[in-house]
Amino acid sequence: MMASSYNAKEEDGHNSGASNNGGAGVVKSKKPDNTAFKQQRLPAWQPILTAGTVLPAFFVIGLIFIPIGIGLYVTSNNIKEYEIDYTGADINDACYNCAKNFSWNSTMPCVCSVPFTLEQPFESNVFMYYGLSNFYQNHRRYVKSRDDSQLNGDRSALANPSKECEPYRTSEGQPIAPCGAIANSLFNDTLELYYIDSNGSRNMIPLVKKGIAWWTDKHVKFRNPGGNDNLTVAFQGTSKPVNWRKPVFEMDPSDPENNGFINEDFIVWMRTAALPTFRKLYRIIQKKSSTTPTLPRRVQIEPGTLTLRDDHYPCELQPTPNIADTPQHNRN
């Protein structure tokens, strides 16, 4: 505005607009108006850092943060956690044979059992996680290798996936559903938990597979194309990802709410982790009545065993899988 109405005769461009409008007659004053805005006299708060304000502020910050810190420390120390590494790297490990002889295109699953004992009983809901270390789900090219339109049930994206999914975009001349490297590397180890009671009988512990993914993911972000019924028909003309054993519409045929793209294990895997050593929720063990512990401890029962039915990772990636059981802490 100033540049367009610049007049060479005006020394300071204050009222150049006004002067031009005034014409040859009255010469308007070049002084800026005597308003509070232009004279920088607006009412204002002028804080000064004095000792009287800053030192109490520091003390207050300390007084607030120290109890929070102590509280969090005490709470987190009370969380019971048990981690089992089933990599099978060492020859004495239970899963050594599985790890050694298994490859990604083996047809028979490999099963191995890892016995363990809990030091203390676990109360309340127990969460079962699977963890991987040195698995870089946060690699940039890996993170981009997905098609969110396709996962949202868009039919055109189902038939023509995004270019970001290369090289996991088409296979055998058909588009892959779900496409991309993230989906292709789906974690598909099956973990079952049993406990052995005093007379030696194995009882399977019921594991809940619903409620492990975020609500927004399951109900908004991931949708099956054409609804949850007749998935075999909906996915016709697509092929399964290269490293998968079964196609996406057979993830959980017994439950239409957990089949296809809205399968919760798949959703949990697709939410890429931030760090190379991460854990993802696998199953929840619901608490029994308030008096009995959810996972009893060794004094009352024999060691529990963990049986793995294994579609294990190929050895080149060298992730070290482990599972961890954590009881929920602050909802008792």
Place this chain on the structure above:
Amino acid sequence: MGIFDQDVSDQNSLCYPSLYKPGQQNLLFNKRQFFLCTLQGLGTSFLLFFIPYGAFSVMVKEEGSHFSDQQAFAVTIATSLVIVVSVQIGLDTHYWTVVNHVFIWGSLVAYFAILFAMQSDGIFGIFPRNFPFIGTARNCLSAASVWLVIVLTAVVCLVPGLAVSFLRAQLFPTLTDKVRCLQQSRKRRGPREQNLRRGRRTSSRRSAYAFSHQQGFGELITSGRNMRRMNTYLERNQ
């Protein structure tokens, strides 16, 4: 926003002309100051990443669903960043006009508004491929542990800077700091006291008048009433 910042009022600037010396000597913006600013920026970036990094390695939501995912990490760091920057600007502002308030609080509000808008169901429905962060802000910022991380990061980033500027103003006050303190104490003492003092001062400064049996024209002249009329007369005839 910088236009409205003012450390010393215009009257006091005229009273203490040596306040203009730091500007002439480039004391406030030179290579050393720039380097220190850059260093502060580097340190803050370091803290802004590594404090949430440490927290996210083991973070879990209250109902147990895992939380250490990349999108929640990003939202946490971005929120901490905006809060740290806004508060730092606020601490450096010496003259809070309405405009400053609007811009500083407004930018915080705008950040959250845009964050939730970009991660809402609606915009994801229109452009699924371009807005993959759907639902992250809602899930992430509703967890208390994330807010604790944000507050911790903000405090750790800001408190050292605050301590340094406070100590510098107390132990090595510049002329600007002294004049600001003076200005504030004058304002606190009130306008009535100042008028009294001014009256006493001018009466001692005035040269002697011989006419002591009546009030005389002293008050008329020192109040400046006839001076002002003179000024408007001059203005009208320019």
